[in-house]
Amino acid sequence: MSHRSAGAGPSTVSRGLRPSPDRLSLRSTSPRRGEKAAFGFLVLAAAVSVLTTVGIVVSLALPAVQFFREVNVLDFLTGTSWTPRFTEKSYGVLPLITGTLWTTGIALAVCVPLGLGAAIYLSEYASTGVRKTLKPILELLAGVPSVVYGLFAVTFVGPVVLKEWFGIQVQTFSVLAAGLVLGVMIIPTVASLAEDAMSAVPRSLREASYGLGANRMRTVLRVVFPAAVSGIAASLVLALSRAVGETMIVAMAAGSQAKMVSDPLEGGQTMTGFIASAALGDSVQGSLQYNTLFAVGITLFVLTLVINLISIRLVNRFREIY
Amino acid sequence: MDTGRIQASESPRAVLGCTDVSVYYGDFRAVNEVTMDIGVHEVTALIGPSGCGKSTVLRSLNRMNDLIPGSRVTGTVAYHGQDIYGKDVDPIEVRRRIGMVFQKPNPFPKSIYDNVAYGPKVTGMKVSSMDDVVEESLRGAALWDEVKDKLKQSAYGLSGGQQQRLCIARTIAVKPEVILMDEPCSALDPIATARIEDLMMELKKDYTIVIVTHNMQQAARVADRTAFFTAEAAEGHGDRTGHLVEFDLTTKIFSNPSDNRTEDYISGRFG
Ligand SMILES: Nc1ncnc2c1ncn2[C@@H]1O[C@H](COP(=O)(O)OP(=O)(O)OP(=O)(O)O)[C@@H](O)[C@H]1O
Numbered sequence: 001m002s003h004r005s006a007g008a009g010p011s012t013v014s015r016g017l018r019p020s021p022d023r024l025s026l027r028s029t030s031p032r033r034g035e036k037a038a039f040g041f042l043v044l045a046a047a048v049s050v051l052t053t054v055g056i057v058v059s060l061a062l063p064a065v066q067f068f069r070e071v072n073v074l075d076f077l078t079g080t081s082w083t084p085r086f087t088e089k090s091y092g093v094l095p096l097i098t099g100t101l102w103t104t105g106i107a108l109a110v111c112v113p114l115g116l117g118a119a120i121y122l123s124e125y126a127s128t129g130v131r132k133t134l135k136p137i138l139e140l141l142a143g144v145p146s147v148v149y150g151l152f153a154v155t156f157v158g159p160v161v162l163k164e165w166f167g168i169q170v171q172t173f174s175v176l177a178a179g180l181v182l183g184v185m186i187i188p189t190v191a192s193l194a195e196d197a198m199s200a201v202p203r204s205l206r207e208a209s210y211g212l213g214a215n216r217m218r219t220v221l222r223v224v225f226p227a228a229v230s231g232i233a234a235s236l237v238l239a240l241s242r243a244v245g246e247t248m249i250v251a252m253a254a255g256s257q258a259k260m261v262s263d264p265l266e267g268g269q270t271m272t273g274f275i276a277s278a279a280l281g282d283s284v285q286g287s288l289q290y291n292t293l294f295a296v297g298i299t300l301f302v303l304t305l306v307i308n309l310i311s312i313r314l315v316n317r318f319r320e321i322y
Numbered sequence: 323m324d325t326g327r328i329q330a331s332e333s334p335r336a337v338l339g340c341t342d343v344s345v346y347y348g349d350f351r352a353v354n355e356v357t358m359d360i361g362v363h364e365v366t367a368l369i370g371p372s373g374c375g376k377s378t379v380l381r382s383l384n385r386m387n388d389l390i391p392g393s394r395v396t397g398t399v400a401y402h403g404q405d406i407y408g409k410d411v412d413p414i415e416v417r418r419r420i421g422m423v424f425q426k427p428n429p430f431p432k433s434i435y436d437n438v439a440y441g442p443k444v445t446g447m448k449v450s451s452m453d454d455v456v457e458e459s460l461r462g463a464a465l466w467d468e469v470k471d472k473l474k475q476s477a478y479g480l481s482g483g484q485q486q487r488l489c490i491a492r493t494i495a496v497k498p499e500v501i502l503m504d505e506p507c508s509a510l511d512p513i514a515t516a517r518i519e520d521l522m523m524e525l526k527k528d529y530t531i532v533i534v535t536h537n538m539q540q541a542a543r544v545a546d547r548t549a550f551f552t553a554e555a556a557e558g559h560g561d562r563t564g565h566l567v568e569f570d571l572t573t574k575i576f577s578n579p580s581d582n583r584t585e586d587y588i589s590g591r592f593g
């Protein structure tokens with residue numbers, strides 16, 4: 001080593017007073033290979049996720065473009081009859097969209113109040129012990145496969161809960177049963193994410209509110225909620241995306257009849273339901289039947305994107321940064 | 323150990339009277355049998371080494387400790403003779419009358435105006451004009467002139483000292499009788515500190531103030547009475563339990579304390 005600090009003798013002293021040039025050098029002494037490798041990995045990870053998204057869009061877009069060469073976009077978006085597999089073919093996507101809107105709307109009506117209620121209870125009212133038990137259970141529930149929920153909707157919620165218990169005359173397949181179970185499935189996601197957001201609000205803000213004589217509900221609604229709004233909104237956006245994109249439950253419980261849904265007691269088909277039932281591997285690549293799947297897929301994609309963008313706008317307007 | 327009532331030279335007319343107040347966090351007794359009176363329109367300072375339980379005592383005066391799971395208070399804290407830990411007492415009502423200003427300024431992430439208006443709104447105070455309440459409170463906290471043109475801006479744009487005065491304004495907006503302050507100047511520079519001290523002298527005409535401070539000069543400057551706490555290992559186990567050593571007129575505490583430990587602490591020999 002060229003400079004040893006603890007060495008004895010006059011040479012060390014003189015070096016200490018007038019350092020040799022290499023001692024003044026600010027160049028890095030270690031190559032830091034690990035750091036470079038880690039950096040490379042992180043860039044790669046980011047790139048993979050971006051590229052995947054681009055790949056999805058492209059692979060959706062190409063067949064969809066072919067589809068729209070044969071079918072007029074306006075007819076597609078405004079048509080009220082969806083019969084791509086019949087001899088009398090018609091490509092109006094509105095029936096699928098109404099199906100999706102109904103199941104999503106019903107699901108949100110279930111999961112938003114119940115999910116947020118559970119989150120408020122867990123973060124503001126439950127004792128530490130209760131919270132420590134309930135939160136993991138909730139997260140476990142979020143992991144139940146949706147096919148199980150689908151079965152639950154068809155065999156239990158429709159015929160037993162709705163028909164027998166509440167006397168609601170639903171058909172065997174109904175958007176109501178599908179939407180309700182879809183909502184139940186999403187509750188844990190909303191509750192868990194919203195609870196995280198609310199627990200992250202500094203304790204000092206709650207103390208300030210209580211110190212002014214506010215009660216718990218006012219503190220939750222006027223301080224904790226606004227401060228946690230971006231996290232809560234993120235949970236709702238995720239809930240919405242999951243409801244729009246969920247396939248198994250709606251395919252099993254809502255039926256496969258594509259028609260304009262006006263009565264939730266009847267069945268209907270959603271966009272995801274159509275794709276799942278039609279993508280059976282029997283469509284020839286490049287055929288209109290094949291391209292139809294992608295046209296519906298990209299419609300779903302754009303719809304989700306638009307919903308997310310609107311939500312982000314809304315959140316930015318209302319959030320309070322702490 | 324002296325657990326009897328420690329009498330100040332001239333007993334003040336008490337707004338708050340603590341009798342044998344002990345505070346526990348779970349099984350740990352943080353403070354043991356504090357007995358003292360808080361005099362009306364006076365500034366009472368709580369001093370003592372870190373961990374002796376000043377904040378704990380202060381927070382027991384408006385039931386802020388209720389918010390800490392596992393904490394427990396024994397003894398009585400009487401507000402005009404009424405035990406605030408009594409059965410049919412609503413802690414919300416207690417905190418409306420006995421407000422609190424915290425060590426770190428903690429304005430809400432709202433506008434300056436909304437910060438001040440928050441208390442009157444959530445407590446359902448009947449006010450003829452919220453604008454007047456906001457102005458009056460901000461004037462009371464000596465902040466009005468600095469913020470009157472930006473009431474709608476976020477409170478987070480203010481300096482630390484301004485934020486702390488905003489927190490004081492927010493507290494006085496609900497017109498409490500007592501204001502508890504836990505090291506309100508510890509995050510502030512000397513100029514901002516001086517402003518808050520001036521403010522306290524002003525506020526004590528209308529309010530009763532209890533302040534925790536680590537700053538001896540501050541206690542000497544602003545407090546009418548000073549309580550000195552310390553923490554000593556309790557018999558049997560190693561946990562340090564805080565207790566009140568001496569409570570008297572500030573002039574007496576700083577010039578001629580009757581307990582050696584007080585004298586040692588004030589002259590900087592321990593703590
Ligand atoms: N939330 C809590 N849970 C458990 N123990 C606590 C809690 N808050 C305080 N304590 C304990 O109670 C004792 C007194 O704490 P307290 O904060 O009242 O001291 P303090 O005199 O205000 O100290 P400082 O001057 O550092 O602020 C300490 O031993 C502390 O560890």
Ligand SMILES: [Mg+2]
Binds near residue numbers: 376377378504
């Ligand atoms: Mg403290």
